[in-house]
Structures are given as structure tokens and as C-alpha cells.
Amino acid sequence: MAQRSRSRSAKPPSRWRRILKWTVGLGVAGAVLGLLALVIAVYTARASLPSFDELKSSPNGQMIRVHAADGTVIVSLGPSYGEWIPYSQIPQPMRDAMIAVEDRRFRSHWGVDPVGIARGIQVSFQRDRRVAGVSTITQQLARNVFLTSNRSYIRKLREGILALALERKFSKDQLLELYLNKAYFGGGAYGIDAASRKFFGHPAATLSLSESAIIAGLVKAPSNYSPTADADAAIDRGRVVLRLMRQQGVAGADAVEEADIKAVKLAPEPMQNSVRYFTDWALPQLEMLIDETVQPLEVWTTLDLDMQRAADQAVRANTPGGAQGALVALDRGGEVRAMVGGKDYVNSIYNRATQATRQPGSAFKLFVYLTALEAGHKPDDQVVDEPVTIQGWSPRNSSRRYSGAIDLRTAFAYSINTIAAKLGLEVGFGAVADMARRFGITTPVNTQPSMVLGTSDVRLIDMTRAFASISQKGVAVTPYGITRVTANNQVIYQHQVDTSRVLVAPYVAAQMTDLLQTAVNTGTARAAQIGRPVAGKTGTTSSNKDGWFLGFSSGLTTGVWMGRDDAKPIPGLQGGTAPARAFANFMGKAVAKRPVEQFDTQVTLPDWQLEPDDETYFGEPDNAMMVDADGNPLTPAAPNDPAVDDERPPAEPAPTLDDLIDRITGRPTPRPESAPVRPPAGSGPVRDVPARPPVAQPRDQEPARPNQ
Known part of the structure; x- marks a missing residue:
């Protein structure tokens, strides 16, 4: 028995104990190896660390700091x-x-x-x-x-x-x-x-x-x-x-x-003001201009902060309630000096100056008359304002009457629709569309007859670009916002203004400027006067949905649009009212420090010639209620309710019976005995303009126009 007990106690360790020992041993070895590997990894990483x-x-x-034209930092991104x-x-x-x-x-x-x-x-x-x-x-x-x-x-x-x-x-x-x-x-x-x-x-x-x-x-x-x-x-x-x-x-x-x-005082968050409309438009262009994606960038822009403030104030002060407004101002070389895409950037970042596409109304007639002038017409050419039907389309004038024989200058100044339609038929609607594209219209332009009245959607910045090219005597103007970009104080991009592309001959641009300044001095755009030469054009679309004014003075071209984002009518909105007033408010401040620049042909009008135009008499926009978005004729509607129309100018006396007889018979309207006011000698060619648009004087009865 004792022998058997000793043999049992001498049994080798159990299998589980052996497994445990091996496991512990392997664990210790693994831990040692792991620790060694960790030490090696740590010191290897340490050797590769930067100083x-x-x-x-x-x-x-990457940080991007954006500067205004005067060097002020206007926004920091990234x-x-x-x-x-x-x-x-x-x-x-x-x-x-x-x-x-x-x-x-x-x-x-x-x-x-x-x-x-x-x-x-x-x-x-x-x-x-x-x-x-x-x-x-x-x-x-x-x-x-x-x-x-x-x-x-x-x-x-x-x-x-x-x-x-x-x-x-x-x-x-x-x-x-x-x-x-x-x-x-x-x-x-x-x-x-x-x-x-x-x-x-x-x-x-x-x-x-x-x-x-x-x-x-x-x-x-x-x-x-x-x-x-x-x-x-x-x-x-x-x-x-x-x-x-x-x-x-x-x-x-x-x-x-x-x-x-x-009691800790937090610094106020900077307002996201209208400057962001400009930076939102300009900065995405960096991807096409530079390849640098790592180094901090300093971006120098064309924005003039004083002009931007004036533009913001003009849009806010003049845009009707419930509507939106937009403004773009371009300098001679295409420099965007001010851009407002809406009344409040915080509430809406949608840039109506560069993104919205709306019908321009009669502002589109710029391209109709450019095409006619390039084809050989002159501002003094006589045309007949009469009913016309083109492919089943019968345009009507906002006055709902016809004036007979008038010259192109008067037809343009008072935005006569029938004359624009006849010119479009003569030169070809396709040629007018080509002219619009030549001048920078990037949206599709239809070639239906009604296109002469501005039924194709356009962008404000494109229309402003077109008018700027006229201001520059027919040389193409391309809007830009970035002048140079630096990284680590090294210039990696510098903008070069291209003045090599001529869109129309200088004499055509000069004749177009002649027509545009007449519209401001005696036509539909008199609210845009600022006490120095201005050339421009109004635009108003069907049912007062859109109001436009585009013009230039002293080298600065400005376009203004107003309307609702949902394209609903706005009582009293016309190109010659709120948009023209916003233009005048802005331009009066924007060009105040610039020298006065005369146009090639000056218009100096005596006070007695400054009387109400068709829009004022009848309370209708220049092509309102004439065609719908597809160019179909519309039945004239009743004038807007004066109680609602807070944008209408003060009422003027209606024409007398004698006035109407004179218009029908073509008899010249008597002039006061006082002589017209003339500019100082040597200031440039001078001409007079007919007092009332519908009165047509035979060429041999017109007063002499020296140096025409």
C-alpha cells in the first residue's frame, strides 16, 4: 500500500499545468517581444519627428485672406x-x-x-x-x-x-x-x-x-x-x-x-454683409487661376468698399417692400467695384446679380439698335411708328397709340415697341441674338419676333457687361474680381486686362451712346440723372414683374435689377422708377470724386423740354401688358391703383385736346421764345431733342443740328 501511494505522488504534472506553464511562458515572451517592438517603434518614430x-x-x-482694393481685409476663409x-x-x-x-x-x-x-x-x-x-x-x-x-x-x-x-x-x-x-x-x-x-x-x-x-x-x-x-x-x-x-x-x-x-464679454460676430455676395462670386475662380492648395493665400480684389456701402444703401433704400434688388458696378477694365446680390445676405445668400436669370424687358433693345446701327442706320433716320404684325405677333406701345414718323433717337428714348419690332424684322432676329451673344449674354436667346422686347432670360452681370462695352467705345469688357494672389509674399497670379477684342466699330458705339444718353435726358430714364452726363436704358417686363436700369457715367457702368424671387407682379415697379433712383443714389456717390467726362455727342436740354414721358402719363411700363413670357399678345389691363402704387412719380397734367390734334396732324409744338441753354464753347458737339416723343417734324422743318 505504501508503495502504491508513493507511485501516485510521483506522477508527472498534469497536462493542464503544463499548458498553463507554456501559456505563461509564451505570454511573458510575447510581452517582452511586444515591449521590444514598441520601444523600437517609438524610437524609430522619435528619430523621424520634425524639430x-x-x-x-x-x-x-490653407488660409485665404481676401483684401478689398484699398488693402482692407474683408473676409478670412479657412x-x-x-x-x-x-x-x-x-x-x-x-x-x-x-x-x-x-x-x-x-x-x-x-x-x-x-x-x-x-x-x-x-x-x-x-x-x-x-x-x-x-x-x-x-x-x-x-x-x-x-x-x-x-x-x-x-x-x-x-x-x-x-x-x-x-x-x-x-x-x-x-x-x-x-x-x-x-x-x-x-x-x-x-x-x-x-x-x-x-x-x-x-x-x-x-x-x-x-x-x-x-x-x-x-x-x-x-x-x-x-x-x-x-x-x-x-x-x-x-x-x-x-x-x-x-x-x-x-x-x-x-x-x-x-x-x-x-460677466465675460464676447466679441460681436462680424455681420455677414453684402460683401459676401462678391466674395462668393470671386473666390471659386481661384481654382481656375492657381494651383496652390496648401500655402496660405492673400487674395487682392477689385472691390471698392465705399462703393459697396453706397450700393448696399441704394438697394435697401429703393427696393419695394416684398421685392429683392441687385446691383453690379463695373469699372473701365471690367473691375467689379460693387456687387449686391440681395437686400440681406444673412437671410438669403442667393446672388441675384450673378445667378438669377430674368427677362430684361426693353433693356434688351440695346442689342436691337446696335444691330440696326451696325447695319447702316443713323440716330436721325426717320421711321414710322404704326401698327405692325410679324408672324401673327402684333406688338403695342405702352401708350396704346402710334406717333407716325419719328427718328430712331426718339423711338429709343421713349422705348417705342413697334419700332424695335420693325428694326428686328429688318436686320433679322437671328442677327439680334448674335449681337447679344457677341456682347456677353451667356444665357439662351430665342429668335421669336417678341425677343426684341426682352423675352429671353438674362443675368444682371451679363447685361451690365454689355453696357460697359458700349461705354468703352465697343471694346469688350470682361468682369473680374481678383487682381492678384500672393503666397508667402510671392505673386502667383496677376490679372491682365485684355483690350484687344473689338465688338463693334467705335462709331457704332458712339451712336449707341447718343441714343442711351437721350433716354436719360428726356426719355424713360430721367430719374437716373446725377448732374453729369449719363447714358442708360430702362427695362420693365410684363405685369411689372421686373424693373431694370443699366447705364454709365465717368467710366463706371452700373446695372440694377428689382423684382420678386417668385416673379409675382409688383405694383408700380418700372425701370424708370425704383431701379433708376437706386442707380442715381449709387452713382452720385460712386463717381463724386471722378472728373466729369463728356460723351462724343452731348445733349443739353432747356427746362421746358423736360416734361413727362409715356410711362409717367399712362402709369405703364415701357412694354408691360404687351406680350407674355412666350411673346403672345395680352389684353391691356387697367392702370394700377394709385393708392397701392407707391412707386409712381407725382401725377402730371394730362395732354390737352390741342396737344392731341398736334400729334395726329404732325404740326410742330410751339416753342417758348427763350433760347435753349448751350454748353460752354469747346465742350463738344451739341444737339437739341424733340420736346414730345410723338411729334414728328419733317426733316426740312427741324431746327439745325450743327456738328452732328
């Missing part, structure tokens, strides 16, 4: 960086607040905090969610500088290795300096100085403890806690940071009371 100075200079993304704040100049409250909320054991761990990881795992089990919030400041720095934010175990492993490597290469103070100058705090602000300037309006060197707590609280969720997005949420988050600082015994935290953090 401290290199890390300080590397940006986190990430914004303040000054680099050395560790010794970072306020102590800012350092303490960031450590308290993001990494309380920052000074003691080696880059990865096992205690923090264990706590994160415990919280994840308690709240039934994935592990979160266990990254140290060093890990966050590694992710911000070297990695992306995608969630994966591989990225997390690389983040840990880089964090350990950073701790081996840099001191804790250097790591905290890098972190505080590179972390993203929302609103496009990178670094505490950019955040301090953006949210509090002063440099980071003067941050108070309450302000530091608010900034430190932004790192967790910049978009949620940003003061520009939710000021209350930012302050509440600052309270959380202050509570953590008290719990951790941070010096001075106990002295901060509730009233202190409530």
Missing part, C-alpha cells in the same frame, strides 16, 4: 492663426484650465495614460457605449499634427506610438506650447491667440481665468460650444471647466464666482 521649430511653422490647413505664443507668455490660468479639463495627469504620464484608459473603459461599460475621452494632450497633439480623425484601432495604435515618441523628444512645456498654439477652438480659429482674438477681441496674453476656462472648454466639441454658434453653451461649458479646476485644487479657481464668468 520643434519645424512643428511651430507647419500650418494645419483656418485662421493668431500669433505664436511662447510657453513663458501663455497665461498660467490658460495652462491650468487646459490641463484640468483635457489631461489632469499630463505632468506625470509618459504620453499614454493607463489610468485614464482604465477609467474610460469602466465608463464605457457603465454607460453601454464605446470607449471615449481617453486621449492625453500628447495623443491629441499627435493626432492634430500627424494623423487624421478617422476612428480605427490602427489609427489609435499609431497615435499612442507617436505620443510616446513626442514625450521622448520634447519637454512637457514644449508639448503644452505646441498643443495650445495648434488646437482647434471652433469658428476657424487655430491656437489660443486666434481663439482669444475671435471670441474676446484681444490677444491671448491677457486672458483672464474665466476666459481661459471658456476657451479650454471648446476643445471637446468646437462646433457645439463655440461662442459664435451658442454663447450660452460656451459659458456653461466654461463653468464645467472651472468646477474641475476647483476639484483639482488649481490656485485661484476658488476665487472665481458665478458672476465672474457671466
